Amino acid sequence: MFRNQYDTDVTTWSPAGRLFQVEYAMEAVKQGSAAIGLRSKTHVVLGCVNKANSELSSHQKKIFKVDDHIGVAIAGLTADGRVLSRYMRNECINYSFTYESPLPVGRLVVQLADKAQVCTQRSWKRPYGVGLLVAGLDESGAHLYYNCPSGNYFEYQAFAIGSRSQAAKTYLERRFENFTDSSRDDLVKDAITAIRETLQGETLKSSICTIAVVGVGEPFHVLDQGTVQQIIDTFEIAAEQEDPATEPDAATGQEAATEQGTAADQGGSTDEGAAPMDI
Amino acid sequence: MPKEQANWSPYDNNGGSCVAVAGADYCVIAADTRMSTGYNILTRDYSKICKLADKCVMASSGFQADVKALQKHLAARHLIYQHQHNKQMSCPAMAQLLSNTLYYKRFFPYYSFNVLGGLDNEGKGCVFTYDAVGSYEKVGYSSQGSGSTLIMPFLDNQLKSPSPLLLPAQDAVTPLAEAEAIDLVKTVFALASERDIYTGDKLEIVVINADGIRREYMDLRKD
Numbered sequence: 400m401f402r403n404q405y406d407t408d409v410t411t412w413s414p415a416g417r418l419f420q421v422e423y424a425m426e427a428v429k430q431g432s433a434a435i436g437l438r439s440k441t442h443v444v445l446g447c448v449n450k451a452n453s454e455l456s457s458h459q460k461k462i463f464k465v466d467d468h469i470g471v472a473i474a475g476l477t478a479d480g481r482v483l484s485r486y487m488r489n490e491c492i493n494y495s496f497t498y499e500s501p502l503p504v505g506r507l508v509v510q511l512a513d514k515a516q517v518c519t520q521r522s523w524k525r526p527y528g529v530g531l532l533v534a535g536l537d538e539s540g541a542h543l544y545y546n547c548p549s550g551n552y553f554e555y556q557a558f559a560i561g562s563r564s565q566a567a568k569t570y571l572e573r574r575f576e577n578f579t580d581s582s583r584d585d586l587v588k589d590a591i592t593a594i595r596e597t598l599q600g601e602t603l604k605s606s607i608c609t610i611a612v613v614g615v616g617e618p619f620h621v622l623d624q625g626t627v628q629q630i631i632d633t634f635e636i637a638a639e640q641e642d643p644a645t646e647p648d649a650a651t652g653q654e655a656a657t658e659q660g661t662a663a664d665q666g667g668s669t670d671e672g673a674a675p676m677d678i
Numbered sequence: 679m680p681k682e683q684a685n686w687s688p689y690d691n692n693g694g695s696c697v698a699v700a701g702a703d704y705c706v707i708a709a710d711t712r713m714s715t716g717y718n719i720l721t722r723d724y725s726k727i728c729k730l731a732d733k734c735v736m737a738s739s740g741f742q743a744d745v746k747a748l749q750k751h752l753a754a755r756h757l758i759y760q761h762q763h764n765k766q767m768s769c770p771a772m773a774q775l776l777s778n779t780l781y782y783k784r785f786f787p788y789y790s791f792n793v794l795g796g797l798d799n800e801g802k803g804c805v806f807t808y809d810a811v812g813s814y815e816k817v818g819y820s821s822q823g824s825g826s827t828l829i830m831p832f833l834d835n836q837l838k839s840p841s842p843l844l845l846p847a848q849d850a851v852t853p854l855a856e857a858e859a860i861d862l863v864k865t866v867f868a869l870a871s872e873r874d875i876y877t878g879d880k881l882e883i884v885v886i887n888a889d890g891i892r893r894e895y896m897d898l899r900k901d
Binding site: 464485488489492493495496 | 750754757758761
């Protein structure tokens with residue numbers, strides 16, 4: 400980006416009232432590979448795109464279990480994310496130890512935000528370069544929060560962060576009103592579809608995405624590759640059976656879909672590069 | 679002026695007995711459910727047994743407030759281990775952790791007399807027995823608590839292998855079958871309840887084997 404004379408220190412304001420170092424930290428989040436989250440009344444689903452340095456290496460771990468009822472997906476400097484996850488796990492364990500009950504999600508994100516804020520007001524520190532999507536369940540229901548390097552946090556029905564997240568956000572914006580009453584499986588399908596949006600053309604395989612779920616009666620856990628691949632396959636089957644029709648006409652495409660009785664599959668399928676089907 | 683003695687103690691003894699017996703592919707851990715103080719009974723239905731990991735269970739007698747704190751501490755450490763290693767702690771690992779945790783408070787000890795029982799990484803039964811400050815040993819069977827002076831000689835008589843000085847050292851695990859070991863444990867507690875005033879009411883038996891963990895109860899003398 401552009402060089403400014405007020406961007407050397409995090410403790411230096413610009414004349415326009417901005418802290419450039421903090422904004423640069425938010426840039427780091429935008430450069431990381433995508434992570435998305437969405438919630439219903441009873442479940443929260445996190446998903447992320449796996450990035451590997453090379454074909455030879457394993458991919459970065461971007462989804463962490465914090466406690467049975469809380470999980471987090473990160474984008475940006477994954478090392479910072481790991482450290483923050485360790486902090487969150489510690490806080491949950493200590494709270495459980497003292498109060499014999501799970502730490503409410505809202506409390507955890509505030510502690511996290513305050514921790515991030517400290518790094519924006521010390522000349523010997525730098526802001527954390529990671530954005531966190533915190534998914535959790537507590538007495539007040541299912542929650543999805545986004546924590547920024549700036550120390551701000553917001554609650555969301557659905558959100559996407561990282562590179563090419565705008566495509567996922569567009570998809571989620573169109574669908575989010577239905578999420579509150581979605582079933583758990585539909586929520587997972589929507590998550591996978593949102594991930595597919597960020598891939599923009601790349602084939603969707605279970606090896607390049609990770610999905611995790613937390614919900615009522617379901618402690619936080621990462622879905623195994625086999626399950627994810629099965630769900631992806633139900634998309635692909637619908638796509639293959641529509642290919643022979645090769646009508647760019649959306650109406651015909653929808654007819655073909657209902658003919659096969661894949662009514663449950665609201666995500667549907669699209670031609671590569673075409674806009675997602677409007678349901 | 680003779681030195682004044684404290685008339686308040688941070689400790690209390692809630693009594694009770696614990697036993698554990700290891701087998702070739704199972705482990706039996708048992709403890710009575712009576713909690714007392716002095717000559718009174720506080721409750722007849724208090725569990726001294728705590729599941730620390732998938733294949734690892736601890737029974738502790740002594741001061742139950744310290745026992746509870748110790749159990750919570752170990753449970754928290756186990757969570758951290760799971761986050762870092764992505765798996766459950768094995769019984770021998772938990773045994774070492776318990777020892778270190780106890781010694782950490784060497785100069786204000788947990789008044790807790792523990793037996794740890796479970797399956798090791800190969801699925802064989804193992805029992806570890808402790809003193810209050812963490813000295814521990816892997817054994818084939820053990821008992822702790824107010825009834826241990828009555829129970830231990832009986833277990834020695836039934837289960838102890840000949841001295842390793844005379845014959846080559848044998849495997850620590852007992853040659854008994856699971857059902858026989860459970861019977862032995864029931865006998866042993868009936869025995870202790872007769873003469874130890876702090877042992878009685880109900881017996882809680884936990885059995886760990888390849889299929890998992892199961893729990894059994896048996897009534898004991900209520901006097």
